[in-house]
Amino acid sequence: MRSMIRRYAFRSIWLLLSFPLFFTGCNVEHPFIKKAAFKDSLSISIEFAGEPDTDWATNPGNYNVYEKRDPDVLLSISEVILSPDKRTVIIKFDGEINQTELHVVALTPIRSQGKDLGAALLNVKRLYIGELFAILIGAMLINNYVFTKYLGLCVFFGTSKKRDTAVGMGITFTIVIVASAMMSWFLYQFVLKPFELDFLQVVVFIGMVSLSVQAVDTVLRKVNPALFKAFGVYLVLVIANCIILAVPLTLADNEYSAMESLMLALGAGTGFLLALFLMSSVRERLELADIPPTYRGLPIAFVTAGLFALAFMGFSGLAIF
Amino acid sequence: MAATKKTNKELVINGILLENPIFRLALSMCPAVGLTTSIKNGLLLGSAVLFVQICSSCTIAAIKNIIHPRIRIPTYTLTIATWVTVIDLVLAAYVPVAYKEMGIFVKLIVAFAIITMRLETFACKNTVSASFWDGLGMGIGFMFGMVSIGFVRELLGAGTILGYDALGFKPLLFFVLPAAGFFCVGIMMALFNYIEAVYNRLKERRQ
Amino acid sequence: MKEIIRITLGLTLSCFFAAMIMGAAFVITDRSKKQNEYNNTQATMLGLLGYGKENPAPEELRLYPVYRYIVEEDGETYLGYMVPVRASNHEAYEFLMLDLQGRLVRSFPLDISLKRAIEDSERQKILKETIKTETAFAYQDQTVIACLRDKRVAYLLPGEFTGFKTFIEVMLALDPQFNIIGLEIVEHEEDPGLGAEIEQDYFKNQFRDKSFDRLKNLAVIKEPLPDDYRRYLEDPDTLSAEELEKIRNQYLDKDIHALTGATISSRAVTNGTKNLVKRFAYRIKILDEVIAGHQIPAVI
Numbered sequence: 001m002r003s004m005i006r007r008y009a010f011r012s013i014w015l016l017l018s019f020p021l022f023f024t025g026c027n028v029e030h031p032f033i034k035k036a037a038f039k040d041s042l043s044i045s046i047e048f049a050g051e052p053d054t055d056w057a058t059n060p061g062n063y064n065v066y067e068k069r070d071p072d073v074l075l076s077i078s079e080v081i082l083s084p085d086k087r088t089v090i091i092k093f094d095g096e097i098n099q100t101e102l103h104v105v106a107l108t109p110i111r112s113q114g115k116d117l118g119a120a121l122l123n124v125k126r127l128y129i130g131e132l133f134a135i136l137i138g139a140m141l142i143n144n145y146v147f148t149k150y151l152g153l154c155v156f157f158g159t160s161k162k163r164d165t166a167v168g169m170g171i172t173f174t175i176v177i178v179a180s181a182m183m184s185w186f187l188y189q190f191v192l193k194p195f196e197l198d199f200l201q202v203v204v205f206i207g208m209v210s211l212s213v214q215a216v217d218t219v220l221r222k223v224n225p226a227l228f229k230a231f232g233v234y235l236v237l238v239i240a241n242c243i244i245l246a247v248p249l250t251l252a253d254n255e256y257s258a259m260e261s262l263m264l265a266l267g268a269g270t271g272f273l274l275a276l277f278l279m280s281s282v283r284e285r286l287e288l289a290d291i292p293p294t295y296r297g298l299p300i301a302f303v304t305a306g307l308f309a310l311a312f313m314g315f316s317g318l319a320i321f
Numbered sequence: 322m323a324a325t326k327k328t329n330k331e332l333v334i335n336g337i338l339l340e341n342p343i344f345r346l347a348l349s350m351c352p353a354v355g356l357t358t359s360i361k362n363g364l365l366l367g368s369a370v371l372f373v374q375i376c377s378s379c380t381i382a383a384i385k386n387i388i389h390p391r392i393r394i395p396t397y398t399l400t401i402a403t404w405v406t407v408i409d410l411v412l413a414a415y416v417p418v419a420y421k422e423m424g425i426f427v428k429l430i431v432a433f434a435i436i437t438m439r440l441e442t443f444a445c446k447n448t449v450s451a452s453f454w455d456g457l458g459m460g461i462g463f464m465f466g467m468v469s470i471g472f473v474r475e476l477l478g479a480g481t482i483l484g485y486d487a488l489g490f491k492p493l494l495f496f497v498l499p500a501a502g503f504f505c506v507g508i509m510m511a512l513f514n515y516i517e518a519v520y521n522r523l524k525e526r527r528q
Numbered sequence: 529m530k531e532i533i534r535i536t537l538g539l540t541l542s543c544f545f546a547a548m549i550m551g552a553a554f555v556i557t558d559r560s561k562k563q564n565e566y567n568n569t570q571a572t573m574l575g576l577l578g579y580g581k582e583n584p585a586p587e588e589l590r591l592y593p594v595y596r597y598i599v600e601e602d603g604e605t606y607l608g609y610m611v612p613v614r615a616s617n618h619e620a621y622e623f624l625m626l627d628l629q630g631r632l633v634r635s636f637p638l639d640i641s642l643k644r645a646i647e648d649s650e651r652q653k654i655l656k657e658t659i660k661t662e663t664a665f666a667y668q669d670q671t672v673i674a675c676l677r678d679k680r681v682a683y684l685l686p687g688e689f690t691g692f693k694t695f696i697e698v699m700l701a702l703d704p705q706f707n708i709i710g711l712e713i714v715e716h717e718e719d720p721g722l723g724a725e726i727e728q729d730y731f732k733n734q735f736r737d738k739s740f741d742r743l744k745n746l747a748v749i750k751e752p753l754p755d756d757y758r759r760y761l762e763d764p765d766t767l768s769a770e771e772l773e774k775i776r777n778q779y780l781d782k783d784i785h786a787l788t789g790a791t792i793s794s795r796a797v798t799n800g801t802k803n804l805v806k807r808f809a810y811r812i813k814i815l816d817e818v819i820a821g822h823q824i825p826a827v828i
Contacts, residue, residue, distance in 0.1 A: 069598075069668070070807065071598070071605050071607075072607050072811070072814075073807055073810060073811075147499075148499065150351055150354040150355040150499055150502060151351050151355075151429070152351070153350040153351045153354065154348055154349065154350055154434050199409075199553075200406070200547070200550065202402050202405055202406050202409070202428050202431055203399070203402040203403065203546065206398055206402050206431055206432070210394075210395065210398065239398075239432075240432065240434040240437070241432065242351050242432045242433075244432070245428070245429055246425060246429060249428055249429075250425070253425075292511075293514075293518070294511045294512075294514040294515040295507075295511045295514075298507070298510055299507040299508065299510040299511035299514065300507065301507070302503050302504070302506050302507025303503065303504055305503045305507075306500045306501065306502075306503030306507065307500070309498075309499050309500035313498070313499075313500065358720060387538075389531075389534060389535050389538055391531075391535060392535050392538065392539055395539065396542060399543065399546055400546075403546040403550055406553065407549065407550060407553040410550075410553050410554055410557040410558075410561075411553065411557055413557070413561055414557035414558070414560040414561035414564065415557075415560060415564070417564055417565065417568065418568075421715065478721075494721045494722075497720045497721045498720075498721070
């Protein structure tokens, strides 16, 4: 049964992750330009489909670069280098460029082999999939909802006594949170925001949570009774979990898009699963240890969680993408 | 459980000591760990929870006869969510600086198990006035728990009490970190266990 | 069947009541919330300029907000500024549309008072009403220009940039030559004890009196704060006037001392402030040229 869960989990995760591969970050609309991307913190590289004229390509005056949100402030270019194969130019700037912002490169009419190929407007930004992964890793490790944001503790301490219980709770929780986060996103974007009903956030989101729990309950009962027997009892506990409400509130606050909300929910769910797994492994061993009577049970579990929280603090500031 | 026969004073004491939400019932521990970096935050959230608890208890006790048994839980959730929204709007309007420090914890009161549990076990079987005193006890118990942890963490971590410098030497940064929240709650729970053990031993010795 | 109808009816009624209560609470508290926000911002701005309870601002001090927009019309991008002007004995706004090279393209008057223009929704409404075409106005930011008896005394820049954790919101006060008068941290989500120390006097007061030229290449050095500098930043009342002058001149051209254990937050604030001031100085110069060149009756 565990291998079945694993198969389902892997298949669905692969499906979800392959979607954003269609959202690459470099948008080029000129036939002569193949790619434009950030090269490092000081330069942008542009790859041409053919060979532009050397004197045109190395003239900084032919390139106007600005951040999309500040179109009137042109970034100052220190020099433009043409690569040995004459197909790539590297634009070097005087100061560091902010790679998190969308940049626009406006090229004056490109000259290649004496012919005028027209002007071009290029959008340069980091890969979208990188941003999505950053949110996923953020919710899972850097801002782990249990150890860094201390939410969902009641359920956490209640179900982390045995490893099987913990893993079951974690998986159920991940499914419910993804479902409820997506539904909450829909409602927020299409009902709450347009009608300026922001103050109804709490009621609507908790309603969505109850609905998701009910939906997952019914679906699981019909589709896979065996699975339901194993995990059904945890569904009720999901509602009492603070995280299940914190995720929709966060995605409403930060105005995430659909993909980003999905990543946040996935990250929160898997982070919770990870925390539960770690905690249950330790607590199973604690049962056999010699602990003073006043500390037995919850107090020592809290101290353990504190140690985990200290360890997770090490992830603070992690920025791979 | 039949309607309680305790007096109002006993209900309040029950909420603070015997059935303290944080230390004895081990419910609603998220803010105990997260928001106890200063006493002020503890007081503010404690009063918010007190407000929601009393209002929800009284509302449910008042309409307990008209609620259809099958939609009990959604009704409780709706009541709590309504009162949480109200206190959230009020706090955001009148104490914006402190409200920002509390972040989303005010909105998360709706997910606290303690309030739903109190409604389920007490308010739907008792009168409005009894529910009021029980809610008061629970709320004060919660506030007491938050303030006691906050007192330790603020004194040792920031060197101040309610903003006034109280420590002579440089404070220990560790106590302001979230990890210390876990440690402090765990140690205080152990302390309450110890007090209870001693109390029971004394009671036995007296008999 | 009757059961389900009863249940549904009961739920709908309770939802309706709940919505009524919440709606009432929202309406009552919304106005106070906006009023409190406005008061807090005003207090921060006056505090930066040196006024407070003991030193109230003079009657003739006026704070004029200038709102910046990005305008999209027929596929072209323009800059838009809402500038307060004098219009036949009362104050109103004029919207100036500039192209990206800084030349005035169009200007039209907006019949909106200074008080109403504080609300973003009101500004959008008046813009849509005055320009009936398919133009898109995207609000960017605002600058508050402090004028004393018709002369500019300070620029107040509210700004937001990325910090170590999420974002840091600041309020910057500049004198008419773009030297920093003061820096105030309005909102942030940094770690307590580490990044949150940016709101302490011994960090943010280091930015005071830094000149515009010095700011352009201001860096962050990872050295501990000298004791006399710390006393100057935190408790200036304990030093004599000549000691204050001496310490001030000694550290005037030095870089910013980073916070212990929060280098990234310190760098974020320094670079964010640098960017804010550089961009503002560039834009206000262009705006002033347009106002002077086209004789716009601006009150700033």
